[in-house]
Amino acid sequence: MSVRRLAEDQFQPAMFAFNEENAVWAEATIRKYPEGRQQSAVIPLLMRAQEQDGWVTRSAIEYVANKLDMPFIRVLEVATFYTQFQLKPVGTRAHIQVCGTTPCMLRGAEDLMEVCRHKIHHDPLELNASGTLSWEEVECQGACVNAPMVIVFKDAYEDLTPERLEEIIDAFEAGKGSEIKPGPQVDRAFSAPEGGPLTLLEEVKPVRTNLEPQRGAEEAAPMPPTDAGRAKNVAPEADASIKTPVTDKEGAKARVKAAQDMPLSATAKTDPDPKSPGSAVEGAPPEPGSVSGDLKPKRSRKKAGPTEGEDK
Incomplete structure (x- = not known):
């Protein structure tokens, strides 16, 4: 892209201001943007200034910058970037x-x-x-x-x-x-072929579309709604009739209280004490009459001597 600079000082006017009609238009254009985003109107305002004077002058850039509360350099960047903005005088006609x-x-x-x-x-x-x-x-x-x-x-x-x-x-x-x-500037409409259209010259009507009612549709038997797409959960725990602590809070409280008041079971009373004699639990005392500990005879690995009649 070529470097784009503002016109020389001898071509720059002393000041710029929108005429009465354009000033009303500019205020209405700025109001189209939400609060805090009014600077987005910089391109429309610059274009309007160009249409008024024929080109974008330095004073017009300064005027737009002040109107939108923008730094001058930011508006200058926009004006010099887009080639649609003329930065020096152009033909008046x-x-x-x-x-x-x-x-x-x-x-x-x-x-x-x-x-x-x-x-x-x-x-x-x-x-x-x-x-x-x-x-x-x-x-x-x-x-x-x-x-x-x-x-x-x-x-x-x-x-x-x-x-x-x-x-x-x-x-x-x-x-x-x-x-x-x-x-x-030739015999064509917009981008159509020169001299008129060359294809699709006859109107073609489709035999039937999905938007048109089919024959006998009004006589067809009504079809019940289907539940094919609905999820099916037949698990027992999914039965809605089963009460849960969430659906039956009072019943859940009663069951908890009943469990707390229930006495220990008979089997619990006859359970062996882990520390009773003969228990397999480590540290339990041995049963009466049994030999254990140091009283147990120890096995010897010493080889027995020859018996009588054998050679030594």
Whole structure:
């Protein structure tokens, strides 16, 4: 991207202010944004300032910055970034932007630029002798199928030849630019084929769609609603009739109290004491008459001697 700078001081006006109509419009535009987000109106306000004076001046940037409570440098960044903002004076009757992207270039954009060099000025962004016309090369303008094309202010003129562009420039120079119809300059509507449509010339009606009622639908028997998509839980604990502590709080309290008041069972009384004699629990006393501890005979690993009659 080329470097974009503000115009020299000799071209800059001393001050800027919206006229009465644009001032009302600006206040209404700012109110469209939520509280704390009014700075988002910077692009619409800059564009309105350009439409009023023909280009974006330094004083207009300062005016918008003060109105939106923004630093001057932030508004300057927006104005110099977007090529839709003109930073120096342009033609008062027409500023012609020639698309130079690949589709337009392949279909004759260079010839259109040559027309501008011949009829306006050799260099882009320079005024003609009377200050009424200027031109520049720009990037894609979004009508590639109708290439080549130019934009004059807000209107697009497409399917151009060098001869047709000369006629358009002459009309704007004479102050009759409003008599030129924007859009394709050939026999086509918008981006339709030249000369009219070539396909789908006959109306084709579908045999039936899902939106149309079928024959005999009103006589069909009513179908009960299905529960195929509903979850089925047949587990016993999912039975809604079973009372739980959540669904039967009073019953749960009664059962807890009954359990607390219930005496110990008979089996609990006859359970062996872990410390009773003969218990297998470690530390329990031995049963009476049993030999244990140090009184137990110890086994000896000593080899027995030969018996009588055997050789030693």
